[in-house]
Amino acid sequence: MSFLTEFLRQKAPKSGKDMPAYYKKALSITAVLLIAYFLASTLLFAIIFRRFEYVPLIAAALSGCMLWKIDRIGPRVCGLAESILVGFWCLWFVHRFGWGAGVQQLLVTSLILCFFNVSEKPALKITFCLSVIVVRVAIYIYSTRHAELFPLSGQARLIFQLFNSVSVFTLLGCQCMLFSTSVQDAERQLRIDNQELHKEAGTDPLTQLPNRRAMLDYIHTYLKKNPEQAFGVAIADIDFFKHVNDTYGHNCGDYTLRTLSDKFREFCGDRIRVCRWGGEEFCLFMPEMNLDDAGAAMNDLCYAVRKMPLHFEETDFSITITIGVAENDFRSPLESILEEADRKLYMGKASGRDRVVI
Numbered sequence: 001m002s003f004l005t006e007f008l009r010q011k012a013p014k015s016g017k018d019m020p021a022y023y024k025k026a027l028s029i030t031a032v033l034l035i036a037y038f039l040a041s042t043l044l045f046a047i048i049f050r051r052f053e054y055v056p057l058i059a060a061a062l063s064g065c066m067l068w069k070i071d072r073i074g075p076r077v078c079g080l081a082e083s084i085l086v087g088f089w090c091l092w093f094v095h096r097f098g099w100g101a102g103v104q105q106l107l108v109t110s111l112i113l114c115f116f117n118v119s120e121k122p123a124l125k126i127t128f129c130l131s132v133i134v135v136r137v138a139i140y141i142y143s144t145r146h147a148e149l150f151p152l153s154g155q156a157r158l159i160f161q162l163f164n165s166v167s168v169f170t171l172l173g174c175q176c177m178l179f180s181t182s183v184q185d186a187e188r189q190l191r192i193d194n195q196e197l198h199k200e201a202g203t204d205p206l207t208q209l210p211n212r213r214a215m216l217d218y219i220h221t222y223l224k225k226n227p228e229q230a231f232g233v234a235i236a237d238i239d240f241f242k243h244v245n246d247t248y249g250h251n252c253g254d255y256t257l258r259t260l261s262d263k264f265r266e267f268c269g270d271r272i273r274v275c276r277w278g279g280e281e282f283c284l285f286m287p288e289m290n291l292d293d294a295g296a297a298m299n300d301l302c303y304a305v306r307k308m309p310l311h312f313e314e315t316d317f318s319i320t321i322t323i324g325v326a327e328n329d330f331r332s333p334l335e336s337i338l339e340e341a342d343r344k345l346y347m348g349k350a351s352g353r354d355r356v357v358i
Contacts, residue, residue: 029272031067083110086198101160105168204276207261215275232294234322238280239353291327295358320354
């Protein structure tokens with residue numbers, strides 16, 4: 001019964017005349033199909049019984065009014081009006097032609113509309129479901145105790161059974177297609193939004209590189225899949241970055257970080273993972289590289305940054321970086337390996353900058 005508990009815990013938004021586009025479309029299509037159904041019933045009565053029945057025309061007119069006023073009366077009143085109309089129709093039909101024509105199946109369409117109305121509270125939906133069951137049972141009991149006014153022949157009963165079955169399942173099919181499409185669209189958009197939020201949560205807004213959290217998640221995932229794989233990590237820091245900010249302004253500092261990040265992306269490609277570690281520091285993760293391979297790659301990167309031209313507001317300047325490199329020793333935790341790379345970075349800073357320490 002856990003699913004029932006979860007259903008009852010759902011919260012419904014405040015009901016009003018505004019309604020979701022998908023629900024309005026479902027109500028509109030339901031009204032159009034009911035109009036067609038009632039008009040076809042009028043024609044069918046004339047053909048089979050050779051008599052005119054005014055009740056289906058009244059029902060068609062009421063469905064037309066519901067369609068016309070759908071924007072004004074709101075989803076709750078519109079759905080209730082459809083349910084009352086269908087309930088009255090089923091009672092009238094059974095009273096005149098008996099239970100065997102299958103018209104009672106039409107009550108299910110009211111349940112579909114009720115349960116997909118997001119403005120209704122779960123308890124009210126359960127109450128409505130029970131009410132529909134009571135109405136259906138009451139109509140059946142009535143049919144067993146009162147003879148129909150116009151008994152149907154075997155052929156006529158078959159025609160009405162087929163007519164009602166095709167009509168009801170066509171209406172149900174249209175409702176289900178609309179609601180399932182809306183649910184799938186909502187879930188698809190929710191997944192896209194969640195992916196975007198997840199991406200934003202793991203992306204540095206200035207450089208658009210992954211942030212420290214995303215890098216750590218990536219490395220831990222990699223280690224779980226490749227516990228025996230060699231790898232190298234590096235911590236890179238811009239030399240005298242404070243001087244850039246103080247001399248040219250913080251806008252120039254932001255420009256420098258973005259341009260350097262583009263250079264990192266260009267250099268690393270798919271073989272090296274890079275993130276903004278914090279401030280002017282960057283972290284690089286190098287799968288399947290030992291210390292020598294990682295050191296050689298970082299020396300190339302250091303040289304590429306040294307030769308990278310920078311131009312901001314008619315000012316040409318250049319920067320250098322210092323990098324500390326460590327490798328997986330297959331016994332230390334990741335945090336210790338990163339601390340080793342950071343320690344080597346500060347060794348490089350202390351010994352003159354613009355260098356790689358391995």
